[in-house]
Amino acid sequence: MSDNATYRDEELSSSYLEIGQSMRSAAILVLLAPVVSALLWYGVQYSSSPLKRYPGPFLGAWTNFYRMYYAYTGKMHLVSKKLHEQYGPVVRMGPNYLDVDYSSLIKTCFDVQGVWQKTEWHAVSGAMVDGKLFFNIFSEVRAAEHARIKKPIAKYFSAAGVAQFEPHVDAVLASLVRVFDERFAAEDGYGEAFDFSSWMNYYAWDAVAKTTWSQRVGYLEKGHDFDGSLRTSEKAMDYLVTVGMNPKLDKLFDKNPVYRIGPPTFGAITNLGLGHLMGRMKGEDKHDPAKPDFLDCYLEAQQKHPEIVDVYRILSYMLVNIAAGADTTACSLRSVFYLMLKHPQVYKRLEKEILNASFSTLPTPYAEARQLPYLEAVSRECFRCLPGNCMPQERYVPEGGLTLPDGSFVPRGTAVGFNAYVLHRNKEVWGPDAEEFRPERWLQGDAESDDAFAQRMQRLNNADLSFGAGSRKCMGMNLGRLEVCKTVATMIRIFEFELADADKEWSIHNSIFPRQSGVELRLKRRDDMRRVIADLDATY
Ligand code: HEM
DSSP states (O other): OOHHHHHHHHHHHHHHHHHHHHHHHHHHHHHHHHHHHHHHHHHHHHHHOGGGGSOOOHHHHHOTHHHHHHHHHTOHHHHHHHHHHHHOSEEEEETTEEEEOOGGGHHHHSOSSOOSOBOHHHHTTOEEETTEEEOOTTTOOOHHHHHHHHGGGGGGGSHHHHHTTHHHHHHHHHHHHHHHHHHHOOSSSOOOOEEHHHHHHHHHHHHHHHHHHSOOOSHHHHTSOTTSHHHHHHHHHHHHHHHTTSTHHHHHHTSOSSOOOOOOOOHHHHHHHHHHHHHHHTTOSOOOTTSOOHHHHHHHHHHHOTTTOOHHHHHHHHHHHHHHHHHHHHHHHHHHHHHHHHSHHHHHHHHHHHHHSOOSSSSOOHHHHTTOHHHHHHHHHHHHHSOSOOSOEEEEOOTTOEEOTTSOEEOTTOEEEEOHHHHTTOHHHHOTTTTSOOGGGGSOOTTOOHHHHHHHHHHHHHHOOTTOOGGGSOTTHHHHHHHHHHHHHHHHHHEEEEESSTTOOOEEEEESEEEEEOOEEEEEEOGGGHHHHHHHHHHO
């Protein structure tokens, strides 16, 4: 080969090399461009954010994936608490989100007019109906629309309104007593250990279904999640808390118009509700007219407000009862039994109060159970220690902004969140024993004057977020309290309880509702109760 030829070959291969290199560089540039742009975008957002002054975890200030991860783990309440211990009352946990531990702001941020709107976190639980987004009373974030759909049914949730549903709760409670007696009481002494956590779910779901359309779902009788709805509900809540931290992702997963990826839908319960609604409208859904249910009330609301209440709306009212009223009540009942039995002196005192009361009948009428001050104190302490909603209750700062107690100014459009689990442990509000389970804090002290007690209660009530506050306060609070109070009074009157393993701790997965598992109990029928249980069985 000549020198010339060699030279040309080298020249050729070097120009190929150059072309190859520049193509590689171009490819790297193409690949890097989005990353660099994203970093630039994040950088500009970060450095220009008015929330930059607030402390918090580094990643939280950059991306919502930080909160999303902890929501997914079910430990958000513990993470928030730890961050507040580290950083103080205001923690920036998201690019546009401040988690605050100031109960003095509850009145402002949870206003009764609804100026402080819920964030899109809640809207993730909206559903697609005929290609349109449909929001229920919980998920509707627009204040005016929320007020419009709430108005026709609000009165049925008042204390007097829910009193008419008590016979339904009695019927399901009587079944709970019978099922517990048959399955878990021994002839003499305590029976086998059982999973109280699951049974409270069965009970609460059956009870809220019964108050809503006069029929249980059937979990108590069957003794398991026979139609899969309880598992579906857990998955739907897991989805809501996780994707709710990054609501744009909801358009990809749930509201995707091309292909819906998830979460699972409440098919079985929706069909059950729809069946009752259609049946009732045709006069085929038999129920005792002397025992009205929510569905009767919603149909009455339709008569009075036909422009607001159509068939879809009635179904939505019914389903929100189940979604918002079942797990919350189950969680509250688990808390009462677990925390009370973990503190034997509390159990002894409550047992004494209940056994000394002479109830006119069993199940204990709510009007009688609510007269027991220690029972009320124990329930409130349980709501405080493990609130039924352990995720932050979020609102957008409206026009005019918000001045925090430290004097700093938070601009309009910022999301602020109040986690009841954190606020209920604030030592400045609840005292140095805020971390302790101490029902006595809800009672008048021996040396405390009436005035001082009233003032202290006022302070505690103002700081209590167990049922939310303002225009979006829990609509079912009166029913939830009725169920918890009479269930505890009835069960303790009829049975003695103990923890299967006094040293074992429960586990909690926070998915809005703090789902407790591992609450294993044993029970024993009280000596004088055999006859009463037989009578209950015959009556209900
Ligand atoms: C002890 C049991 C209960 C607890 C601890 C509880 C707790 C709560 C909390 C904290 C909220 C506010 C959530 C937020 O703002 O993000 C709420 C809202 C709500 N709850 Fe309950 N709840 C209970 C029982 C019930 C029951 C039995 C029903 C219905 C039958 C119900 C229906 C609702 C509804 C409809 C809302 C939305 C209210 C609105 O946005 O206007 N709850 N609940």
